[in-house]
Amino acid sequence: MKAQWIKKEPKNFSVRPNLMDYEKEYNAFQWEDVALEFQGSPSMGLNIAHETIDRHANGPLAQKTALVWLGADGKKREFTFAKMKQESARFANVLQSLGLTKGDRVFTLTTRLPEFYIAAIGIFKNRSVLCPLFAQFGPEPILQRMKKGDAKALVTTKVIFEKKVRSLLDELPQLQTIILIDAIEDESDKIRSFNSLMALASDIYEIAPTDPEDMSLLHFTSGTTGMPKGVVHVHKAIYMHWMSGKYVLDMHPDDIYWCTADPGWVTGTSYGIIAPWLHGITNIVDEAEFDARRWYEILQNEKVTIWYTAPTAIRRLIRMELDPLKEYDLANLRLVHSVGEPLNPEAVIWGVEKLGLPIHDNWWQTETGGIMVANFASQPIQPGSMGRQLLGVEAAIVNYDRDSGVFEMAKTGDKGELAIKRGWPSMFRGYLHEDERYKKSFYNEWYLTGDLAYKDKYGYFWFIGRSDDIIKTSGHMVGPFEVESTLMEHPSVAEAGVIGKPDPVVGEVVKAFISLKTGFIPSEELRRELIGFGRQKLGVAVAPKEIEFQSNLPKTRSGKIMRRLLKAREMGLPEGDISTLEH
């Protein structure tokens, strides 16, 4: 049963939303008009670093706070646009002095430190490619991604380097330089100190001409059958970030904005770095992990006006069972958005009741580079729906049988695969080194997202689930194949089948079913050993949280483990079509 519509009275809002009439704006919108919002001249082209930082530093916003960084230990540091310009110029000069140039992939593997944000902008300035990895990855996911992405340099910290990277160096011959953010001095010609390098670098850097189609960012996303894919994005994606920043996140010049996503995932770059700075607004970054009281204090003390967060965090706040408006002064907060997985209707309504603000769910993925479907500040919400297609975006529900090649548009209200019509500016330009895989993700003009949904008669989209076996845990995608491959490296494991087990807080948790090789017997001791093995190899973000031994994993006649069946059994659901099951 669907919840009631949440109606809006935008005329009474403290700030008039940038989008007041959805239909009118949608019909009038043209991408060419967005070009006028950027400064990039023909000689310079279009560079993310210039449009996010330098142009503000060169103008009236120079002394405005660009970044407010809140350290896990209570420290606070602030950086103006002018300071960000200087520091990122230094880092671009560092990269240049190390021989890194256009198109070279510079990986980062750190928690949310200010140096990361400086490095990110410096990488764009140098026209190198930013490849941010989540710091909670273990050595296996790090190695896979750095190999596939042809990593030439890595920015990380001493502890992470020692724990997760040093042992991989022999397998990464292309990796020329490692820059350690917290090292006091260089260890060798290869392992350098961030501060020593920065101290020698000039704070002036002229950005070379940048083609809007030059590669800017490489994010990895999980596949269902193979190893992770390197999703290629280009500088021109900022058209999307600017537009969605204006019309969805509703950025106005005086806003204080907090996106809680980690830059290891695409939300943390598109909306944790690029969108707020394109609009010249103050961006809050918290180094610490989720903590309910800390988060309310940040909203209060930093006077956050726009907050972009995730369902996992919202569900944790709901668990607190307190009245935030009685305990905290959240008067400045005017807009709350959520992304990562579908936001349940109860959470949207909780926002209305406890924050005095509904929570605006939206939908997009690594490949789309920016928000594609959203609830808008001025528009009514149907709790549980991800909202309507963005301006300049055409989303549809299609049915595409990949085996027979039959493609048709779904009727209103009918379930199908969510597809986006080719041509939006932040569309991914490829899977790195995997052209076939890229081609397969399109049917003619349509990018096929792999998400199942339907569209109602009002044009609102409703998420149903994935069309494949990819696991969504705490808003992150985990590929079962990557987990299974690693578990099978353990001497006791014969076969592994990995699924997402539904969980009320994090959406799904990674659960592995394991059959053991002859000579090994299931035991509590072995289960613990395998849990530890997974954590050490894959890292906490990817490793299975649960392991169950099963002597025979269900397989197709061709020998493929039927994850779907494992999941149905786990959930106590009907087993569905098992005609291909091996008996």
Add this chain to the structure above:
Amino acid sequence: MTAEEIKQIIITQILEIAPEINEGDVDPDAHIQRSLEIDSFDFLRILTALSKEIGIAVPEADYGQVDTLNHMVDYFVKHS
């Protein structure tokens, strides 16, 4: 329950979630999540298990007060 007993129960629960850790590597004053690669979901699982073992539930709002092993022991002692 003595503080020492509580400490042992907490360590046992941490090792249940992260069995690869050596007991001796648990620094009683280090941030549990950051130093031991315990994510916030794992932390939730540890506290849920401890509420069963010790009989004291730590409300979500107090999670900031139990960030290190020593702080966690203090919290349980204070609330027992």
